[in-house]
Amino acid sequence: MAVLLDVKNLSVSFRTMHGEVKAVRDVSFELHEGENLAIVGESGCGKTVTSKAILRLHDRSGGIVSEGSEILFEGKNIVRMSRKEIGEIRGNGISMIFQDSMTSLNPTMVIGKQIAENILIHKKTGKGESLSQAKKLLELVNVPDAAERMNQYPHQLSGGLRQRVMIAMAIACNPKILIADEPTTALDVTVQAQILELLSDLQKQFGMSVILVTHDFGVVANFADRIQVMYAGSIVERGKKEEIFSDPKHPYTWALLKSIPGRHQGHKGELYSIRGTPPDLLLPLEHCPFSPRCEYCMPICKKRRPEEKYMTETHGIACWLTHEKAPRVDNPLKIGGEARAR
């Protein structure tokens, strides 16, 4: 599979009153053709900032992509593109679906026009042609009564329908990459399943690559080929879905998996939660960022940042436990394995 998107040493920060918030710290990853990549992590871990940086959507909000960051799409560096060049990629080569479809659709524009706008911008079609294409797209994403819906406003649609509209808008120009930023978070569970199914169908139909940003491992399990777990702006573990689910190595991944309701609840029925809070991203964090919350923390963890180490070609972990001199710790999620570090 050819590499479609190559992110190298991406760092994004925001200037605030209190200082520079380093939201994404030296993140590198690749996305292959036709692949489903999931970026998982808790709120504020930098997963959304990473995904927005790919389309350079931080220009307006004051996000700063630091020197040396590279985002190569079809061989061209997005970070260095002109406003016009990036405009041609947005919505055309790479498009994006946002979390909250209520606020992400223009409240005073009928949805037909909003979908047609994408076609109008990138394809040399007239207004009428783009509108009829928009209607076909609405039918494609299974919106009933598409003709009537075309002339409705976002507030007249249910949450599930609005998210379908967002998807129709995003796939309007057959993008190579679709970035879905928590596409199902604002929806109820049954609608979530429908939307994910739709995304998965469309992905096969159009051969897109998808970057799915989520905090929900349930969504990931059904959808992703590869998973990247992020914490405090860095990728702490990455691998194929099977590797992450059946053989996770990072204590943070363990903790996340353990937090899924119903899986590893103790006999008291109490839901596991990770103690503490994520670190302040204003800090330089020269140690392992997860160390203060880690059950297996060693002295070295508080001094130096672990290098990423690859177990297999695809399975990488940034944790001192992978070091040869570290004590052997078994995955606590394995049946019968409730080991603790000595």
Place this chain on the structure above:
Amino acid sequence: MLKYSLKRIGYMLIVCFVVITITFFLVHLIPGDPILAMASEVPEDVRVVYMAKYGFDQPLYIQYFKFMGQLFSGNLGDSLRYPGRSVAEIIKSCAPISAQIGGISLAIGFIAGVVLGIFAAMNLNRWQDRTIMILSLIGTTLPVFVIATLVQYFLSVFWPIFPTTGWGGAEYLVLPVICMLVDPLATYARYMRSSVLDVIGQDYILTAEAKGASNFRIITRHILRNAFIPCLTMLVTSISGIVAGSFIIETVFSIPGLGRYLISAINDRDYSMVLGINVVITSFYILTVLLADILISAVDPRIRLADNKGRGKA
């Protein structure tokens, strides 16, 4: 829609009735009476004769019913201060003058203010923005009589271009309009700027950007309409005020407008004048509010009058 319209008209009539009733009793609460206000040294017996002539010797509630009866037959009565002239006639001659000055200045002020506001927001924190914001701050804080004096000094004394005071051709219109447009200009510039900035921060602007829309397209298709809605709502209150005129401006420039008549009518205890002007202002206000509701619903699809379809939060 019919049911809704009838309901609206019903409400309008009730509001009118309440306002007129309150005004009626308030006016009569003012100490003194019309005859004393005209001439302070009237012999008591003469005063009694005049009071009886106008029916002021009767109990207030009887006067009230008489007045309301008159009003329902469409008659606003005669002025006490200017005998022989009916209130309707005076209003007919002076309301258009106030409306003309108010309308022109509001139109110019609103349009220019909105444009400046957009311009300032687009150049956020640059010198253009800072200049507009400082000027508009001065504009909103400077009292209108100060502006009037400055304008009179520079544009008719220092450089004698326009007449200082009076009313007549178009040249008499310029100075009062300049004075009256400062406030809407400054207010709407600030308001539109913050409204645009608010819309720029919305998620759907990010969506438009993610589509690859150009800056021009984002501004014209996504920002302006959404940012304009709050301004339109505010415009209603401004429009409803124009017919009442500005007492200060009309006094400074000696313009025979409604505002000046209203104040002098109150001073003269010219009961029928005060009530008549109030009826006109109230009706105009209520009509503009209705008009505004229709206008806003045309611009903002989330507000559809009496619409039971969809999930509009009307």
